[in-house]
Amino acid sequence: MNWLEKMLPKLVLAPTTVAMIVCMYGFMIWTGALSMTRSRMLPQWEFVGFDQYVRLFQNPRWEVALNNLWIFGFLFIAISLVLGLVLAILLDQKIRGEGFIRTVYLYPMAISFIVTGTAWKWIMNPGLGLEKLMRDFGFETFEFRWLVDQEMAIYTIVIAAVWQSSGFVMAMFLAGLRGVDDSLIKASQIDGASAWQAYWHVILPILRPVFFSAVMILAHIAIKSFDLVQALTAGGPGYASDLPANFMYTYAFNRAQMGVGAASAVIMLFGVLAILVPYLYSELRSQRK
């Protein structure tokens, strides 16, 4: 009985541990191994080294997806950060109805990217959406056809993603602002700093950790983005607005190119690690101080 009682904590953790080892780390290794084989329809374990990676990086569609990820990732992160920070600072000025405003800014975060994509697909509809609205307002030559424009389709995804996630960034910054000690601001004002200077020189540096967390989370959302593209453009026109996750899905599940799909998944994993490892490293270092 006593022995059992001692073992209980480990027993409780056992199923999770097994699931984690098999379904996370085991599967990662499995996918990594698969990416080094000739697998197409079905897994087959003939080792071909890095052939699939070579094929992947010679694939123009993957090049487009990677390119799109840089464009999307950069704009999505930059705009969400600026918007989130500005809105948080404005909301931190003892605003009447702050609770309500905050609630509205954040509600897109509660809905599915598929819903967001469906809504924006209608709003940006080339015939009947924004274009028609502006023409009805009297701008008769107004054109807005980004959804069907190879060059511009990726920017529609930026718009919808910023709409969905910027409120969340706002909430993070607002929480950070609320944690700033007021005496710091008072002190800087006694020194003759303007409100602007107080924000720029005193508060923003304190918000640095929030800033890094937000970048990390947004970058992570960007790399994993799949649903929004699927709902808004389905990667189109052609494959002009594909992101890596959509590429992976298409090759692994629709085109029976398992090896290439697995290789693209591994590259995505390394992308996440490239963001995560420096972040965790700096987190751990600052905790040790």
Add this chain to the structure above:
Amino acid sequence: MTSRAPINWGRWFIYATLLLFLLVYLTPLYVMLTTSFKDIEEIRSGNLMALPDSPTLAAWVKAWSSACTGSECEGLAPFFWNSVNIVVPAVIISTIIGALNGYVLAKWRFRGSDLLFGALLFGCFIPFQVILLPMARLLATLGLANTVSGLVLVHVIYGLAFTTLFFRNFYVSVPDELVKAAQLDGAGFFSIFRHVFLPLSLPIFTVTLIWQFTQIWNDFLFGVVYSGSGTQPITVALNNLVNTSVGGKEYNVDMAAALIAALPTLLVYVVAGKYFIRGLTAGSVKG
């Protein structure tokens, strides 16, 4: 609340900007709602922002019960219930296991438990693409391919990292003395959990349940990969509905369908938004 010196550039400017963005965030919802109450004629002749002339529920009825989502034309209703059948067990199971895991990792540490927690935490971050292919094989081996139970299993497994994280971080702040005192009274592992920890846990259960509910209801990736015809969750069905155009696009039906898919999580957000936000910021903002 803070007593901060207001910035000098005029209160009205602040309010105007906040109001402008209030409209920006609300507009898509407004467009969805108004479009869903229009008929297709009015959509063709009118514009996005116009209120419906003669509001009709026809699009909602069609979206719910007869719109085509691919080859079948039974509306979203069957898929709505699929989602319910996936979400309810997956949320409950992953939350309970997460609570017990968190309890152990916070208060019953053993050699290697911190390492285990670290390894599990990493699971919050991996791009799921890297597990999609082998998981499909595992589900097929278990005979769970294209089933609701299979999706429940997948959501439980990949939800555990988050639920464990939530509970562990919450229970860590419970003083060790409470555990020691209960142990002196002869209480064991489970009875300490039930009598000491469970009564404190309402807020963290709320946060976790809401987080898991929102995540799983809104999931598309697992849904599209691991479901078959008839077992798709609502997000997948919605996407199919929008992309099925038999006899012209019906934007009003698309919008009604999107709203139906969004309603459960929106409702939870309106009722318990505070806890939703706490889930979102858990782990990302310290202090």
